[in-house]
Amino acid sequence: MLDLRLIRQDSELIREMLRKRGEEAPLDELLELDNQRRKLISEVEQLKAKRNAVSDQVAQMKRNKQDASALIEEMKVVSQTIKDYDEQLRVIDEQLLDRQLRIPNIPHESVHVGTSADDNKEIRRWGEPRQFGHDPLPHWELGVNLDILDFDRAAKVTGARFYFLKGLGASLERALINFMLDVHTSEHGYQEVFPPFIVNKHSATGTGQLPKFGEDMFKLENLDYYLIPTAEVPVTNLYRDEILDGDRLPLYHVAYSACFRSEAGAYGRDTRGVIRVHQFNKVELVKFVMPETSYDELDKLVANAETILQKLGLPYRVTQMCTADLGFTAAKKLDLEVWMPSYGQYVEISSCSNFEAFQARRANIRFRREPGAKPEYVHTLNGSGVAIGRCLAAVIENYQQSDGSIEIPEVLRPYMRGLDKIS
RNA sequence: GGAAGGGUGCUUGAGAGGCCGAAAAGGACCGCCUGCUAAGCGGUUGAGGGUGAUUACAGCCCUCCGAGGGUUCAAAUCCCUCCCCUUCCGCCA
Incomplete structure (x- = not known):
């Protein structure tokens, strides 16, 4: 607002x-x-x-x-x-x-003007996409062959755009979650929170999903409750209608949550694999900061998310969204895109935004610089640190071996009983 | 799901139609006092909005006692609905 x-x-x-x-x-x-x-x-x-x-x-x-x-x-x-x-x-x-x-946020002056996602700018790249000695397979084939991914039975049990993880696939998912939470809490200074996965309409309004984008969420029948599309919603609303002491800022939270998205309007896109599904896991970073620091904080946030991909050895690039691709709430947004061999291109795996006071005004989140001072709106930021499902797909594809097995990235091995491959 | 009791300022807690934005205590802050600290004494201490002013202070006014309605000339106070919390029972992880 x-x-x-x-x-x-x-x-x-x-x-x-x-x-x-x-x-x-x-x-x-x-x-x-x-x-x-x-x-x-x-x-x-x-x-x-x-x-x-x-x-x-x-x-x-x-x-x-x-x-x-x-x-x-x-x-x-x-x-x-x-x-x-x-x-x-x-x-x-x-x-x-x-x-x-219903009025979107206005772009920050550092955001370049564009008319569509095609005008987004690549800022930097990290890592080199691997040259395979064989034809690389997509994760949905590798995963099904190894019996760690099961789409058919998920379709039976629920429907399209769901999947089961099994055996070491499920372990790998869990390893990624724990690895990311550990890095952000112990190396980047975020406090972990475990939020509700269901929120009320006030919270969904506070972060900007409502009133305009209700169709993108799953709503519980006969209740004003919504399945969260991202942990951003419950975690940002942690401090809704509160006045924080200035000396508590900046406040960093990291949260694991499942995310639920109706993907209305995405028919026919990314129909295979785990890239676009109705339920996925994500580790999310959320910050509450003083206004004058929020763009520095955005840079740090992006760097924190990049660290994850670097430690996992996954090639990626950072792109800056143009004015047309900011989404409704962001004043500035940077995406991390991971190299996905099956797509032959970089695929979004993290989205980092500075909302300035846009969400704070909606959710009425303020702070006092010192006791007795007038309350001011905080600036809120968030970013994926990173999306687990897509990361799992990227690990499977980028670490595949010619025999169809998957090497486990070194940093994940302590989380997987020391195993070094899935075969 | 059933029963009972509650939601008041930063906190505890009084108030039970008009003199209540709200006693009292605690906390915090500012003075005084004091070798220092503590104690003591005095004072200050909510938010939002309108107007003003023209960019930031004042003054004046309005609203807010969980939320929303109602009764009344007048509601923290009476009535209704909802939300939340506590306890007990049932059910359950």
Whole structure:
């Protein structure tokens, strides 16, 4: 959510920034509602001031055993008017908030203008894609051959875009989760949290999934509860409606969670393997920081995610999203893309964003620089550190051997009883 | 799922239609005092919004006692609905 004050003061600037992302936001409508709202407020508040003053008079007269019935009669009318105005105000507030919640974040000045994902920029690469002495197989063939992945039975048990991991495949998944959590907690200073995988609509609104993107989530029947699409939602909402002490910032959390996505509109894309599924695991990094530090914090966050891929020896590149590919909530976003032999290209495995105060304003997360200071909105950031399912696929494909077995990356071996391969 | 009791400021906790943004205590902060610390004394200590002012201080006003409705001239206080917490029972990992 953007600062209404800023929109009021400099609507042209906001309009221009939104245009860069390819959005036409209904700012005129918003400003008109804002105007109406303020006009109504000053009218109704005058009446309320009067009501309060007269109520005091009535109280005093009653104490003095005087007759206050004339005043009471007069106030009946005033009270009814207040009620009517309050109702009008409630409707306007609701409309205004709804409009505000549907306007995306504005890009940071360092974000280049583009019209689609094709305009995203590669920033750097790490590692060299391996030259195979054989035709590399995709993970869905390797995994099925080794009987560590089972898509057919998952389709029976649930449906399309689900899979079972079995035996050492399940171990490998678990090893990746533990490895990443350990690195981020012991080397990068993140505090681990284990969040609920179901959130209410306030939380989903706070991080920006609602009201516009409800279709992307699984909703529980007859409840205002949603399966989380990412741990970002519960972890960012940890401090919703709170004022944090400034000396607690920056606050770093790392969370493992399952993620659930309806993938509405993704029919026909990435239909094979574990790349695009309805349920996957992810280790997520979330930060709450002071505004002036948030872009440094973003760089550090990206570096923390890169460390994981480096330790796993997986080639990757870092790309910066252009204005058109920021998503709804981000002011700046960098992706990590891992080399996926079956695709013959780099595939997104982490997405790191600075939301600035966009989420903090929605979720009302503030801090005080020092005791007694005015509360200010924090800046929130998050990034995958990294997506487990895609990482498992990348390990399987990049570490495959000509005999169809898979070498286990060295850093994972302590997590897999010292085994060095899956065969 | 059944029964009972609760949700008040940073915390504990009083208030049971008008004098209550809210007693009291604790905490924190600022003074004074004091070799230092502690104690003592005095003071300060919530958020949001409107207006003002024109970019940041004041003043004035409104709202907020879990959330939302209702009754009333007037609600923390009475009524209704919902949410959350605690305890007991049932069921269960």
